[in-house]
Amino acid sequence: MEKTNSFAELFKKYWITVLIAAQPLLDILAYWTRSPDGTAAGMLRLAIMLILPLHLLITLKDKKRFLLSMALIGLVGALHVANCLRVGYIDMRFDLVYLARTMQMPVLAICLAYYIEDVTKKKAAMRGLLYAGLIYFAGLVLAVATGTATDTYGPGLGVSGWVIGENRCANSVICVTLALVLLYFSVKSDNMWLNVIVPPLMAFALIMNGTKACYYSLFAAYVGFAVYLVIDKLLHGGRLRTRIIAVLLLTAIVSAAVYPITPRHLIEITQQRSSARQQDELERIMRELGYDLNSMTLEEKLADPVIVQVFGDYYYDLIWAIIPDMFARFTYPQICAKYQFNTNAGQLINVRLMKYNYASLIWDEKDALTHLVGYEPSDVWYGANTDLENDWPAIYFYYGYLGFGLYAAFLLYYMWLILRRLLADFKGTITLENFFLLLLFFLHVGLAQFSGSVIRRPNVSIYMSLVLALIAYKTTRHPITKGRLE
Numbered sequence: 001m002e003k004t005n006s007f008a009e010l011f012k013k014y015w016i017t018v019l020i021a022a023q024p025l026l027d028i029l030a031y032w033t034r035s036p037d038g039t040a041a042g043m044l045r046l047a048i049m050l051i052l053p054l055h056l057l058i059t060l061k062d063k064k065r066f067l068l069s070m071a072l073i074g075l076v077g078a079l080h081v082a083n084c085l086r087v088g089y090i091d092m093r094f095d096l097v098y099l100a101r102t103m104q105m106p107v108l109a110i111c112l113a114y115y116i117e118d119v120t121k122k123k124a125a126m127r128g129l130l131y132a133g134l135i136y137f138a139g140l141v142l143a144v145a146t147g148t149a150t151d152t153y154g155p156g157l158g159v160s161g162w163v164i165g166e167n168r169c170a171n172s173v174i175c176v177t178l179a180l181v182l183l184y185f186s187v188k189s190d191n192m193w194l195n196v197i198v199p200p201l202m203a204f205a206l207i208m209n210g211t212k213a214c215y216y217s218l219f220a221a222y223v224g225f226a227v228y229l230v231i232d233k234l235l236h237g238g239r240l241r242t243r244i245i246a247v248l249l250l251t252a253i254v255s256a257a258v259y260p261i262t263p264r265h266l267i268e269i270t271q272q273r274s275s276a277r278q279q280d281e282l283e284r285i286m287r288e289l290g291y292d293l294n295s296m297t298l299e300e301k302l303a304d305p306v307i308v309q310v311f312g313d314y315y316y317d318l319i320w321a322i323i324p325d326m327f328a329r330f331t332y333p334q335i336c337a338k339y340q341f342n343t344n345a346g347q348l349i350n351v352r353l354m355k356y357n358y359a360s361l362i363w364d365e366k367d368a369l370t371h372l373v374g375y376e377p378s379d380v381w382y383g384a385n386t387d388l389e390n391d392w393p394a395i396y397f398y399y400g401y402l403g404f405g406l407y408a409a410f411l412l413y414y415m416w417l418i419l420r421r422l423l424a425d426f427k428g429t430i431t432l433e434n435f436f437l438l439l440l441f442f443l444h445v446g447l448a449q450f451s452g453s454v455i456r457r458p459n460v461s462i463y464m465s466l467v468l469a470l471i472a473y474k475t476t477r478h479p480i481t482k483g484r485l486e
Contacts, residue, residue: 016112016121019048020128020466024136027174027459031150031162045458049104052111060114069110073103076403080373087370090378098377098456102395105461106410112469122473125466126433130185133178137205158210158263169389170453170460172211176443177463179206179214180221184436187225187244195244199251207255210263213451215255217443222252228435235430282314282343293341301341302333311336318348323386326358334361352389352452355380359388359397374400391448391455407455411445414468417475425480434474440467 030041053070060066077099084095116122140161143149152158152168163171179202186198199222206214226248233240259265286293291307301307312332320327326335338357342348359380366375377398381387388394396404418438421429444464448454455461 013120014124016115016124017128017131020125020462021131021135023132023459023462024139024174024178027136027167027171028139028162030167030459031164034164042458045104045462046100049100049107049458052115053107056111056114066110066114070107072406073106076373076399076406077103080399080403083369083373084376087367087375090376090382094378094381095376098398101458101461102399102456104458105455105465106407108462108465109468109472112465113472116469116473117477119478122470122478125470129178129181129463129466133181133185136174136178137182140205152210152263153267156263157267159208167453167457167459169211169213169451170457172209172213173444173447173451173454173460174463175206175209175214176217176221176447177440177460180217180436180440180443183221183225184432187229187248188432192243196247199244199247200254203251203255207258207262207264210267211451212264213447215262215264217447218255219252220443221439222248222255224435224439226252228432231430232432235427282310282345285310293343298337298340302337307341308332308336311339311341314343315339315348318345319354322351322354323358326354326361330361355386355388356390356393358386359393363397370400372400372402374398374403389452390450391452394452394456414441414471417471421475428480437467437470437474441471 026041026044030039033039033041053066056066057063080099081092081096084092089095112125116125140149140159143161144159148162150160150163150165150168152160152172160168160171182198183202186194186202189195203218203222206218209215226245229241229245232238286307289306289310293301293307296307301311309332312335315332315335316327335357338361339348347353362375362379363371374397377387377394380397388397392404395407399407418441440463444454444467453460454464
């Protein structure tokens, strides 16, 4: 009996730490066990999403608020499914799996907020993030050292590590998240070596990933932490931590200076060269035909079959290889109107824009009820074999006005909690840990739009769920002290 009690106590104390620390290991497991039928890691994450709310339903004494929140999430999903049944399903199983992935973030955020009920659980969660960061970057080093790392965009164009090809976008957000975790613990420490070594190493990892998400997040984090340390000195006094501030700013400056030799720059140059030739050709054709496009309205352009044909062919050359179904399902006039006769090849070769416009063309054909609760992702996926990369448009198209509105309201609630706490205890709320959580929160919300896979990939959304749960703890349960919270 003693051993059982001992194990139960250990589990109760460390399960949150283990859950978070294991996430990079699950991603590695997914890489090595990938198959057309899914991965073991995906099944484990689905099990976690089911077990946590079920456990709370059994153990919570006051279940009203929890039941209401789960019911609201379930209602949106049920209405979406009911509408898909009304119009005719393409693939119900695919839609339900996609729905579960999308629902995971709010479900786990609410559950973890109940579990992180005191400072001990908060510290356990923060330790889990630290261990996850160490495991993630150790795995990245091993992948590179063994020559088994996945390239982000192709040979010499970024390094992602042990990552399934279609998860590269999601991996960039994980890289940002866990790089910021290690950066936070470095900034927090007074150890000279951690102050000096960790920031450049994390910057190097972010740059070598090759994505815009990693490269631009670097500057938000490094400059943000440096500015915070100055504000902290002004608000709370004490010594100005000039060493770590200097390292952060110097690393940011060097990261900007080396841009011409980064994978990110090589990727952009390659894209620009291939598109510039086609744009020049289009403009030459229109000049020879005697058209002044700047003086014509959209309606005038659509009414001219020559312009529609020339632009349609131009779009076909740039887009067909990526989304051939756009031209199989829609006419040249529809596509030209959606693109507003845009001639900028640099924008037109943007795959994210192609996918958005394809999904938008499908949306335009749907009825009012579908606009309310969204159409199934299969409508975009099947045939075109594609999916929206940016999260917020995906939530809008797949779950309609209702789903998008509730998702936005869910995140606005946490912003309200933050503002309320600042008004109640401004000086005591301005701490390094709180700044770190706030920075991660805003980066996740922004990257959901500019990168994607933040709230539709379980291996990424669990980090956002944890950040929201920690914010809930720091703004609702942690005592107001009118001074430092840490």
